[in-house]
Amino acid sequence: MAWWRQRTERGVAPWVRTRLRTAPGAAAAFAVLVLVTAFLAAALPRALDAYETKGLRQEIAGAPPAATSVELSAPQPGLEIAQSTREKAVRPPALAAVRRAALARLPAPLRADTTESAYGVRTSKSLVGLNRWLPVIDAPPRFTLAAQSELAAHSTVRGGRLPTAAGEVTADTRKVEAAVTEATARTLRLRVGSVIDVDGFGGAPLVVRITGIVEPRHPQGGYWSADPVLRTPGVAADPSLPPQFYWQAGLLLAPGAAPVLLGSQGQPELYWRFAPATERLTAQDVPGLVSRIASLEGGPELLRMREVAGGTAVVATDLETVVGSYTTTRAAITPVVAVGAFGIGAVAVVVLVMAGGLVAVRRAAELALLRARGGSLRGIAGRLLAETAVVAVPAAAAGLLLAVLTVDEARLLPAVLGASAVALLACAVLPVRAAVAHRRPRAHAERDDLAHARPGRRRTVAELTVLVLAVGSVVALRRRGASSAGDLLVSAAPVLVGLIAALVLVRLYPLPLRWAARPAARGRGVVGFLSLARAGRSSTVGVALPLLALLLALTTAAFGGSVLAGVSDARDRAALLATGADARIAGPGEVTPLPAGVAGAVGKVAGVRAVTAVRIERTAELSSGGAGAKEGLTLIGVEPALYARLARQTGLGAFPADVLKPKGTKGAGTGDVLNAVASPGLAERLGRAPRRITSLAGDITVRIAAVRSRTPAAPGADFLLVDAAGLTHSDPTTLLATGAAVDAPALRTAVRGAGKGLTVTLRGEERAALSDAPLQAGAERIYTTAALAGAGYAVLALLLSLLQSAPERAALLARLRTMGLTPRQSRRLLSLDALPQALLAASGGMLAGWATIRLLAPGIDLERLALATAAGRVPVVGASLRTDVWSLLLPAAGTVLLAWAVAVAQAWWAGRRTSITELRTGGMR
Numbered sequence: 001m002a003w004w005r006q007r008t009e010r011g012v013a014p015w016v017r018t019r020l021r022t023a024p025g026a027a028a029a030f031a032v033l034v035l036v037t038a039f040l041a042a043a044l045p046r047a048l049d050a051y052e053t054k055g056l057r058q059e060i061a062g063a064p065p066a067a068t069s070v071e072l073s074a075p076q077p078g079l080e081i082a083q084s085t086r087e088k089a090v091r092p093p094a095l096a097a098v099r100r101a102a103l104a105r106l107p108a109p110l111r112a113d114t115t116e117s118a119y120g121v122r123t124s125k126s127l128v129g130l131n132r133w134l135p136v137i138d139a140p141p142r143f144t145l146a147a148q149s150e151l152a153a154h155s156t157v158r159g160g161r162l163p164t165a166a167g168e169v170t171a172d173t174r175k176v177e178a179a180v181t182e183a184t185a186r187t188l189r190l191r192v193g194s195v196i197d198v199d200g201f202g203g204a205p206l207v208v209r210i211t212g213i214v215e216p217r218h219p220q221g222g223y224w225s226a227d228p229v230l231r232t233p234g235v236a237a238d239p240s241l242p243p244q245f246y247w248q249a250g251l252l253l254a255p256g257a258a259p260v261l262l263g264s265q266g267q268p269e270l271y272w273r274f275a276p277a278t279e280r281l282t283a284q285d286v287p288g289l290v291s292r293i294a295s296l297e298g299g300p301e302l303l304r305m306r307e308v309a310g311g312t313a314v315v316a317t318d319l320e321t322v323v324g325s326y327t328t329t330r331a332a333i334t335p336v337v338a339v340g341a342f343g344i345g346a347v348a349v350v351v352l353v354m355a356g357g358l359v360a361v362r363r364a365a366e367l368a369l370l371r372a373r374g375g376s377l378r379g380i381a382g383r384l385l386a387e388t389a390v391v392a393v394p395a396a397a398a399g400l401l402l403a404v405l406t407v408d409e410a411r412l413l414p415a416v417l418g419a420s421a422v423a424l425l426a427c428a429v430l431p432v433r434a435a436v437a438h439r440r441p442r443a444h445a446e447r448d449d450l451a452h453a454r455p456g457r458r459r460t461v462a463e464l465t466v467l468v469l470a471v472g473s474v475v476a477l478r479r480r481g482a483s484s485a486g487d488l489l490v491s492a493a494p495v496l497v498g499l500i501a502a503l504v505l506v507r508l509y510p511l512p513l514r515w516a517a518r519p520a521a522r523g524r525g526v527v528g529f530l531s532l533a534r535a536g537r538s539s540t541v542g543v544a545l546p547l548l549a550l551l552l553a554l555t556t557a558a559f560g561g562s563v564l565a566g567v568s569d570a571r572d573r574a575a576l577l578a579t580g581a582d583a584r585i586a587g588p589g590e591v592t593p594l595p596a597g598v599a600g601a602v603g604k605v606a607g608v609r610a611v612t613a614v615r616i617e618r619t620a621e622l623s624s625g626g627a628g629a630k631e632g633l634t635l636i637g638v639e640p641a642l643y644a645r646l647a648r649q650t651g652l653g654a655f656p657a658d659v660l661k662p663k664g665t666k667g668a669g670t671g672d673v674l675n676a677v678a679s680p681g682l683a684e685r686l687g688r689a690p691r692r693i694t695s696l697a698g699d700i701t702v703r704i705a706a707v708r709s710r711t712p713a714a715p716g717a718d719f720l721l722v723d724a725a726g727l728t729h730s731d732p733t734t735l736l737a738t739g740a741a742v743d744a745p746a747l748r749t750a751v752r753g754a755g756k757g758l759t760v761t762l763r764g765e766e767r768a769a770l771s772d773a774p775l776q777a778g779a780e781r782i783y784t785t786a787a788l789a790g791a792g793y794a795v796l797a798l799l800l801s802l803l804q805s806a807p808e809r810a811a812l813l814a815r816l817r818t819m820g821l822t823p824r825q826s827r828r829l830l831s832l833d834a835l836p837q838a839l840l841a842a843s844g845g846m847l848a849g850w851a852t853i854r855l856l857a858p859g860i861d862l863e864r865l866a867l868a869t870a871a872g873r874v875p876v877v878g879a880s881l882r883t884d885v886w887s888l889l890l891p892a893a894g895t896v897l898l899a900w901a902v903a904v905a906q907a908w909w910a911g912r913r914t915s916i917t918e919l920r921t922g923g924m925r
Helices: 002-010 015-022 024-062 083-089 092-105 182-188 255-263 283-298 300-309 319-362 364-372 377-406 413-437 457-480 493-508 510-522 527-536 540-579 598-603 640-650 680-686 744-754 763-769 774-804 806-818 823-859 863-873 885-912 915-922
Strands: 070-075 112-123 142-148 155-160 175-181 195-198 206-216 234-237 245-253 268-276 314-316 583-586 610-623 630-638 673-678 691-694 700-707 719-723 734-738 759-762
Touching: 015 024, 015 377, 024 283, 024 319, 024 377, 024 413, 024 774, 070 300, 083 255, 092 112, 092 255, 092 268, 092 300, 112 255, 142 195, 142 255, 155 175, 175 182, 175 255, 182 206, 182 245, 206 245, 245 255, 283 300, 283 314, 283 319, 300 314, 319 364, 319 413, 319 493, 319 540, 319 774, 319 863, 364 377, 364 413, 377 413, 457 493, 457 823, 493 540, 493 823, 540 759, 540 763, 540 774, 540 823, 540 863, 540 885, 583 598, 598 610, 598 734, 598 744, 610 640, 630 640, 640 734, 673 680, 680 700, 680 719, 700 719, 744 759, 759 763, 774 823, 774 863, 774 885, 806 823, 823 885
Parallel strands: 142 245, 175 206, 630 719, 673 700
Antiparallel strands: 070 268, 070 314, 112 142, 112 268, 155 206, 175 245, 195 206, 234 245, 583 734, 583 759, 610 630, 610 691, 610 734, 673 719, 691 700
8 A cells, every 4th residue: 555655646647637637628518518419319219219119009009999909719619519518618717718828828029908808709690689679770780799708897887787697507598688888778779677589599589688788987998999889889781782771789798698609690709809008019029019910810829829719719900900000100200210310410420520629629739749759649549538538438428328317118229329439439539630630740730721722632532432422312312212211321311412512612612712812912901811811721621620510510400490391381281171271160071051150159259360151062963964873072152252262361272253253154944054163173074064963952053164173161072162142052061260369169169059069170289180199299309309409519510610710819819919900800800700611601501401402302201200190081282391491591690690709709808818918828820
């Protein structure tokens, strides 16, 4: 211990500790930069995992249980088996034993939600109810009989009691008890004590006595909705011609009464239904889940199930279809997200390199002195690596921890790799930059004036290579689109375009400096000449890296902002096409006339600016001649002036109101010919000659006067728009209301007070519903983050560029002040000194962003990203990438303003210090 203390006291202070104490502010700023970058690098893959996992779970949870449930079924035991054995096989103990064994054999990652799963015996073919008092449509009602497990746990008794199996029920029993749901009892006029005679049980019908009426506790869960007929009766049709319609409902027997179904002609079957549990599913489980489902339906896993359920058991589910829909949507969204993620990653790399380069430039004299005194490259690089790692590694670890705490339910490995890559880059930049700059000892730094620099052959070859890659990536993206997230060349297209722009601007930058320096040298003022001379003496590396960072950041921000703008436009358009206005009020199916006071009540609601009443006839028919064939169409009767104004305001097929005014032409003795506005498809069918239309509103003759692809009353259908005054029955069936901020609760209250059964559809609610899906919402958040991070890195790149030359500018300003430079001239000098590079970056960033969007727009389809799974139910005219002016202008203008503000601030600060102090601490040439 004494020896150690002696060595410590005699030794030199450690290098790392000395350097950190010398520049604590720079070390802290570098740590913050690494922390933020590591957080983004770790949070991005975790965010991808999180929203993809959430999207998978919601896709399965939102699908009908009939599609997602995994059902293991087997036919009734064979007739060659003893009757007692057959009956024993369908009793609850035997079925429960098979259920336990089947649950254990479900292959991972497929797991069952036992609370919504069920098992039992049912008739796969419905049986006819013989009672005359049962409601009849075209044929007597039919019933599905099911002895399903755990009825008491999934229902609340609203009348009577649950059914029981009196004694030991066998296949020959002809009297059993059953329960029905409230919906079944209401539709089929059943009550406690009702007796139903069910046909299909040999010589005598089965007598079913209703002992209880139950209410499902979770009607949308798998227990009730996997076989919806047990919960809610429906109308079915037999295959005869013409078809005969009848009610189909379910009767819930006691589980112990299952043997009675063996004596029926309803093809009884045993079933074990498993609702999928989604709380443990992740996006990475999708390939395995699809594979296991396929194996269950016709592979080794099916053989394992047959070991417990019988050799003829089958497994059926549509879960693979639901997962396939999710996979299709994810595959369409992920490549678009990859483009934005690649861009922000490239910007972060350049800014980290700039930060290391700033330190290397600041310490160039120190490192040159060490090298001149015999320091080896390995020794210097090792010391620089140690002092950088002390700051960067803990900062990257903190960024990783923050990402893990912020984003949960995601894999850890990709986040660790992202943060580790940031730490490795942050640690390596300074040593590598120093080793390259000080390969050999030198007495003084060599000048690298930008205005006199001549690019070498290697640089030319490298630039041409990048140009070829950029052209190839843009062509590939335009031809096949962003179809694969793993296609790095396509994902890097915006970055490569920005890189090409930076290389071109660096080559062109000296030209305007040379042209402007000559007249400035002959002028009387000194400020302009000095600013241009200093800009021309900037090093090539000192201009290229900041310019590259700014261009990439501005391009990424413009691309991300344009994606968000395109998504927002598509959702606004889809919501408008779903409603036709800001609010839509109609009766069921838009077929019955509205009550008289509805329009007045709606017009008084706060926020409603105008109300347009229309009559919509979706069952109108066009006589096609011949054997009396009819073609269906949608006929819309409107008040021309009001409706024309609505169409103009919404931008859906605007037309002059005069188009619909009658001309008084007679149509074959059938009355006046009405002018009409038609959709393109219908106009092609009708032609220009008068045509006869038959509808509930009256028979009319129309002539096409104008063609429009959309109209507010029926945005997604072939329509025929006429003046309602020409209809025999013109009572409106739909109201279209417009207003900037419609009070939704007040509107619904007014509609309820004016009539019953009316529906209110709001454009704002439709708009919100389109962005609720986790996949789309998560991808949109990532693009928002990319746009904001791109703007932030642009600011940081500019600050690093200005800080790199700040000491030299301060020393120059101090020298000029001793020569008589006024404070006003000092501010002008520094402002003009900072503006050339800022203006170049801003103009180049706007140009590169605009070119990137125009070049890549044909290959970027935003429809899946914008419209979620609801895109199939609303008519949409594409969702393409478009240029967002604000995303181009705001970051570029902010770059110029920030550069000017920093220059003014530095001039003000330098004016507060004495020239002697600045010259002492400067010493720069």
